[in-house]
Amino acid sequence: MKAVALQVIPAIKLHSLKDACAQCNARELCLPQGLSDAELQQLDDMVGVRQKLKRGEHLYRNGDPFSAIYAIKTGFFKTDVVTEDGRDHVTGFQMHGEILGMDGISGDAHACNAVALEDSEVCVIPFAELEHLSATIPTLQRHFHRVMSREIVRDHGIMMLLGTLRAEERLVAFLLNLSQRYAARGYSPTEFHLRATRDEIGSYLGLKLETVSRALSQLQDSELIQVQQKYIRITSLDGLKKMLAHTQTC
Amino acid sequence: MKAVALQVIPAIKLHSLKDACAQCNARELCLPQGLSDAELQQLDDMVGVRQKLKRGEHLYRNGDPFSAIYAIKTGFFKTDVVTEDGRDHVTGFQMHGEILGMDGISGDAHACNAVALEDSEVCVIPFAELEHLSATIPTLQRHFHRVMSREIVRDHGIMMLLGTLRAEERLVAFLLNLSQRYAARGYSPTEFHLRATRDEIGSYLGLKLETVSRALSQLQDSELIQVQQKYIRITSLDGLKKMLAHTQTC
DNA sequence: AAGTTCGGTTGACCTGAATCAATGCGATTT
């Protein structure tokens, strides 16, 4: 479907959202990590707007002018890049507490698409204001740099995955990564719903959807996981970890 | 071989290197892009130390404590990540004017290895000072953020390459990328020496060294390039570009 | 100058994932 009109929460800000940052359950993972109350207040003042997205809606599109980065308050996103000739590739899945949009800084325009894979809400962080504020709050500056750097390190990990792992190993790495991120958010590390389709997961992992499906079935046959459509239950976290540990170790 | 003692140029700084930044031929591509003379002077004062590396030496290793990023003044580097189980993957090749070390910001320790592929020289940029200075020079702050963002966007491009291109296309993308970067530095876009071995290129592109060799030979047979060991001459830039443009376009 | 080493090329063969195709399942629509 076409993108639906943005659902923005505008001017109520003054009281009800004033300390939204302070209350947000994504806080510990998000930008404001480590800020003092006063600094948090400044940041909260800056984050003027929340934006809600329905499943399937774009947060931004490749080429959109860049003006803000986004902290995911609730929900789940994918980012993908598309070339002129129609090649398309999922570059990441993002969950709450994570930051979207840093691709746009370098060229003043977004360099990928960000799509909500479930109904979601983000905090809009005007980038000019973030830069301005971070010049006066060293902790914020530091933390923002860490967030960008973490993205770089994460991408290197994916490059390694794409360059060196076999299909089943890629799936295992993917599942373990999700598991660990859910755990960090207080959810079950062994039981969750995939928000992405097999096709999207395949694109992310450099595999075809059939291969993703087969690999999941194999893992189920090995009694390491249980799969039912998008529902995943990891029955042996250790078993999965071992699969990644030894390729030639025997 | 083991890492050799670092060859650091220390205190001569005061006069001979005082305006090294201002004179550096990498300036236009490097961090100081767009700074005023006065700001450049501040930056130059901060960049206290140059460091020379011989071919094969490590600039930093995975796990090394992070304290600085590095601007390549001359030379050529690779970065690679290694997992516990010995998997190793080249994440990038860097040439002069480019910045190394941003992987280290997030964890206060470097997350990859950086190795000189030829005798090289880098400017050491103490990160704490960079953050401090960039808080007072908005242009510098902005530019640093752009550099980090560009790295993220670049990595997404590589992920796309690894996820969607076939062997020969990956080689083409690699050669075109080198060509374009050499062109941006005033070198010939059609004639250059590869600094990396087939094995390193293969690791970077997610291919085995034999496949790299074969793909280069095929491109030569198609009369798009001439190869002689590490020497590359592109005889049809357009031909190469067309190879990337249409996969299914016919 | 002969020998060694390292990197590159090329060939023959094998295999893991892609492709093609059929079927199944759940959710939504009518």
Added chain:
DNA sequence: AAATCGCATTGATTCAGGTCAACCGAACTT
């Protein structure tokens, strides 16, 4: 309840790239 649609599963076959192996050539070593 039947029909439709999107997604997932599974099987059969193909093929690109990996693997194994032999050989070559350039650059150092002694």
